Amino acid sequence: MAETIVPVGHEPVGHEPPPEVTHLRHHFATTEQQLDASMLGMWTFLITEVLFFGGMFTAYAVYRFMYPAAFASTSVYMDVWLGGINTAVLICSSLTMAMAVRSAQLSRERPLVLFLILTMIFGTIFLVIKYIEWHSKWVEHLVPGFNFQYNEAPQYTHHAQILFFLYFCMTGMHALHMIVGLGLLTYLLIQAIRKVFTAYYFTPVEMIGLYWHFVDIVWIFLFPLLYLIGYHHPK
Amino acid sequence: MTQHIDSVKAYVGVFIALIILTFTTVYVSQLELGEFHIIVALLIAFIKASLVAWIFMGVRHSSKMTRLFVVAGLLWLGIMMLITFGDYTTRIWDYTPQPWSQKPTVGGVH
Numbered sequence: 001m002a003e004t005i006v007p008v009g010h011e012p013v014g015h016e017p018p019p020e021v022t023h024l025r026h027h028f029a030t031t032e033q034q035l036d037a038s039m040l041g042m043w044t045f046l047i048t049e050v051l052f053f054g055g056m057f058t059a060y061a062v063y064r065f066m067y068p069a070a071f072a073s074t075s076v077y078m079d080v081w082l083g084g085i086n087t088a089v090l091i092c093s094s095l096t097m098a099m100a101v102r103s104a105q106l107s108r109e110r111p112l113v114l115f116l117i118l119t120m121i122f123g124t125i126f127l128v129i130k131y132i133e134w135h136s137k138w139v140e141h142l143v144p145g146f147n148f149q150y151n152e153a154p155q156y157t158h159h160a161q162i163l164f165f166l167y168f169c170m171t172g173m174h175a176l177h178m179i180v181g182l183g184l185l186t187y188l189l190i191q192a193i194r195k196v197f198t199a200y201y202f203t204p205v206e207m208i209g210l211y212w213h214f215v216d217i218v219w220i221f222l223f224p225l226l227y228l229i230g231y232h233h234p235k
Numbered sequence: 236m237t238q239h240i241d242s243v244k245a246y247v248g249v250f251i252a253l254i255i256l257t258f259t260t261v262y263v264s265q266l267e268l269g270e271f272h273i274i275v276a277l278l279i280a281f282i283k284a285s286l287v288a289w290i291f292m293g294v295r296h297s298s299k300m301t302r303l304f305v306v307a308g309l310l311w312l313g314i315m316m317l318i319t320f321g322d323y324t325t326r327i328w329d330y331t332p333q334p335w336s337q338k339p340t341v342g343g344v345h
Binding site (some may be wrong): 065213229 | 253273300301308311
């Protein structure tokens with residue numbers, strides 16, 4: 001098990017594992033170089049994602065700067081409890097994902113499968129809570145363009161609609177990323193059950209882990225910006 | 236390859252810190268901080284994001300090139316926000332003529 005694992009790159013000369021194990025492509029000199037290239041590529045993708053979400057965050061910032069009172073008035077309708085629980089659920093899923101990567105790095109097959117399943121369970125809980133929230137928004141007539149009625153502060157009807165539009169766009173894109181993430185985790189789980197990942201080759205686990213943590217980071221910013229604006233103002 | 240495998244303790248430590256910071260941000264949002272409300276909220280979010288990136292995403296073990304890319308991403312986000320706000324904060328929405336904004340008149344002819 002773990003104690004028999006020689007750190008990759010520290011094998012005695014002539015004892016490197018075969019390409020079926022390391023998945024080393026011919027255009028890379030070493031597995032280290034291959035993993036570094038993958039990491040850099042994944043981070044480049046994540047930076048495009050930062051700018052993708054950044055556009056929506058910029059729109060949010062501009063409209064909040066222009067209509068601060070209208071934005072603060074929406075916090076009456078935001079469920080801080082559900083938002084907070086979802087934040088905790090995502091943090092749990094990030095922990096289990098990090099542990100999954102660690103298990104793969106140590107060639108521990110059963111913990112890897114277990115942590116991947118746990119991550120998927122937390123991700124699913126997040127989406128279920130998200131669905132409950134969206135459904136209550138629909139019931140309360142807070143979906144802009146479909147049934148928007150703003151009885152709490154009618155003078156802010158137009159500008160509060162901007163916030164709810166941003167709310168559905170941003171949490172919607174975030175939820176879409178979660179769904180994609182769950183699909184990727186399903187792929188990882190199948191590969192993990194087939195015992196593909198070892199200390200010599202765990203690149204997909206590491207890459208999808210990075211993606212999962214990034215989605216967590218997006219939520220870390222969404223939570224205070226959408227749920228906690230004007231929460232200090234008593235209703 | 237020199238593999239860096241973090242201890243379980245490090246991961247659980249970050250997890251606990253993230254949960255505590257989540258409670259903190261909810262608690263702080265109920266205080267009367269006025270303008271500092273958003274600054275504190277973003278500061279806590281930034282600390283949480285940094286913890287996730289540094290430990291969970293393993294930036295602390297990553298190559299200099301990867302770190303450069305991460306910083307560049309944040310820099311580009313900053314440029315987008317800065318230039319956008321440069322426009323919106325300085326645009327005159329309700330135009331009131333100021334003495335210095337009058338067109339100069341020479342001999343009564345514009």
